[in-house]
Amino acid sequence: MSASSPPESALYEAILSRRSYSRVTDAAPKRSELLHLIAAAGRIADHGSLSPWRLIALRGKARERLGSALAKAARLNGDDASSLAAKPLRAPLLLAVVASYVPSEKVPRWEQEAVTSGVAHMLSLLLDDAGWGVIWRTGPHTRAKAVAKMHGLGKDEELLGWLYVGGMPDRTRSSHTKKVTPSAFLTTLR
Numbered sequence: 795m796s797a798s799s800p801p802e803s804a805l806y807e808a809i810l811s812r813r814s815y816s817r818v819t820d821a822a823p824k825r826s827e828l829l830h831l832i833a834a835a836g837r838i839a840d841h842g843s844l845s846p847w848r849l850i851a852l853r854g855k856a857r858e859r860l861g862s863a864l865a866k867a868a869r870l871n872g873d874d875a876s877s878l879a880a881k882p883l884r885a886p887l888l889l890a891v892v893a894s895y896v897p898s899e900k901v902p903r904w905e906q907e908a909v910t911s912g913v914a915h916m917l918s919l920l921l922d923d924a925g926w927g928v929i930w931r932t933g934p935h936t937r938a939k940a941v942a943k944m945h946g947l948g949k950d951e952e953l954l955g956w957l958y959v960g961g962m963p964d965r966t967r968s969s970h971t972k973k974v975t976p977s978a979f980l981t982t983l984r
């Protein structure tokens with residue numbers, strides 16, 4: 795590849811074909827596979843090398859406890875509460891994405907949040923490339939007290955949502971991927 799020819803690397807193709815999967819199957823990556831992928835995702839550019847992030851895996855009953863915390867945060871009862879509480883059960887594995895801010899005069903919190911977000915995007919891509927279905931989900935209660943408490947977050951920690959991870963459903967991945975018109979996103983200051 796030269797500067798003038800179109801890039802065709804495996805990385806370029808993996809990024810171009812990635813997509814979110816709102817429905818996934820019950821299969822999920824094991825801890826050992828997650829650690830392997832996190833070792834790569836954690837290589838994100840990180841101002842000051844603060845590593846201001848961590849991930850929390852929620853499987854099985856932990857997803858139910860998250861559902862209860864969401865319903866509590868929303869102050870819902872009855873069927874509405876049950877329906878919200880069931881949302882974390884849509885995937886066998888949730889990875890809570892946590893910005894774990896490090897005191898720094900040089901690197902403000904927004905930069906540390908950008909690093910955490912970068913890790914989540916990188917990990918999503920790596921999981922997709924490894925054949926797992928992933929979607930990053932948030933919602934109005936992502937930063938509610940009950941939800942932070944359920945995850946055991948510290949006072950300098952904030953959730954950026956969850957990567958819902960499961961088996962990739964059996965269908966052509968190309969059917970969904972959105973096209974990007976690059977020229978619409980690049981201007982030049984003169």
Ligand SMILES: Cc1cc2nc3c(=O)[nH]c(=O)nc-3n(C[C@H](O)[C@H](O)[C@H](O)COP(=O)(O)O)c2cc1C
Binds near residue numbers: 813814815931972
């Ligand atoms: C920070 C963030 C939060 C998101 N929250 C949600 C969400 O709450 N619900 C949802 O369905 N998708 C959520 N998404 C996924 C986007 O909807 C999805 O990436 C978008 O529709 C584009 O689809 P694609 O990833 O397949 O290209 C989120 C993505 C990001 C990056």
